[in-house]
Amino acid sequence: DTEVTQTPKHLVMGMTNKKSLKCEQHMGHRAMYWYKQKAKKPPELMFVYSYEKLSINESVPSRFSPECPNSSLLNLHLHALQPEDSALYLCASRGGGTDTQYFGPGTRLTVL
Amino acid sequence: GQSLEQPSEVTAVEGAIVQINCTYQTSGFYGLSWYQQHDGGAPTFLSYNALDGLEETGRFSSFLSRSDSYGYLLLQELQMKDSASYFCAVRDSGYSTLTFGKGTMLLVSP
Numbered sequence: 001d002t003e004v005t006q007t008p009k010h011l012v013m014g015m016t017n018k019k020s021l022k023c024e025q026h027m028g029h030r031a032m033y034w035y036k037q038k039a040k041k042p043p044e045l046m047f048v049y050s051y052e053k054l055s056i057n058e059s060v061p062s063r064f065s066p067e068c069p070n071s072s073l074l075n076l077h078l079h080a081l082q083p084e085d086s087a088l089y090l091c092a093s094r095g096g097g098t099d100t101q102y103f104g105p106g107t108r109l110t111v112l
Numbered sequence: 113g114q115s116l117e118q119p120s121e122v123t124a125v126e127g128a129i130v131q132i133n134c135t136y137q138t139s140g141f142y143g144l145s146w147y148q149q150h151d152g153g154a155p156t157f158l159s160y161n162a163l164d165g166l167e168e169t170g171r172f173s174s175f176l177s178r179s180d181s182y183g184y185l186l187l188q189e190l191q192m193k194d195s196a197s198y199f200c201a202v203r204d205s206g207y208s209t210l211t212f213g214k215g216t217m218l219l220v221s222p
Contacts, residue, residue: 031208042199042212043155056207090154099143099162099203101210103154 003027004104006091012110015081021107023074023091032074033101034066035090043090049074081111114138116213118200123219124190132185132216134200142203144176144183145210150196158198159185187218195220 004025013019023032030051035043047066048056054066063085065077074091088108092101116136124130134144143162147155161167161176161183173186187194197217201210 033209040197040215040217042215045209048207048209056209094208099145099160099208099210100157102157103147105154 004091004093004102006089006104006107008107009105010108010110012112013078013081014112015083017081018077018079020078021076021089021091021109023076023104024072025093025102025104026072027093027095027102028071029093029095029102030071031094031096032068033092033094034074034076035092035103036085037088037090037106047076078109081109083111085109086111114202114204114211116200116202116211118198118213118216120214121217121219123221125221126190126192128190129186129188130190130218132187132198132200132218134183134185134213136181136183136200136202136213138202138204138211140204141178141181142205142208144174145201145203146172146174146185147199147201147212148196149199149215155199190220192220192222194218 032049034046037043046060049068052068067075088106090106091104094101118134145160146158149155159174171188176183197215199215200213
């Protein structure tokens with residue numbers, strides 16, 4: 001099973017809302033990633049978790065707050081977002097000894 | 113800095129062969145990956161090269177020349193379903209993070 005799941009598929013939120021994106025994998029992967037992707041652009045790395053610890057934060061604004069409750073789950077908490085944060089948010093995971101990342105289907109976020 | 117160059121768009125007809133090139137300039141290099149992404153979908157891993165040479169997986173092959181900082185993805189017997197964006201990506205550090213190229217949109221026509 002090489003599946004990464006993400007919920008919700010679509011999310012519309014106002015600039016004052018608080019919402020969370022969820023990502024789950026059961027492949028035993030210990031590295032998990034959050035990416036942001038704008039239309040017709042490549043995925044842009046936001047955060048990396050390794051063994052449930054945040055190892056990389058690519059200077060992401062604090063209105064995005066990641067969390068890794070356990071080795072299978074990754075959350076992205078959203079607060080006071082801006083319309084320019086509207087994008088596809090992708091989660092990915094990677095097993096040890098390989099560079100291959102497995103991506104979830106993404107959450108299409110619209111900020112009004 | 114890091115940069116990966118790939119053509120923005122390639123067009124081909126069903127049954128043809130197409131090659132998508134990728135040149136990279138990175139501070140380090142551990143391997144070159146290729147991902148396919150259909151419109152509205154998630155990136156899907158296609159192929160990986162850490163060493164020079166050709167890797168073949170079904171209709172898709174990938175080639176790497178480390179001395180030339182160059183690789184390509186070769187798609188054979190093109191099908192309509194191959195219409196998608198293709199990204200090359202480099203792991204350039206020990207953190208196993210990927211730097212993606214801007215993507216090549218492949219349009220396959222009947």
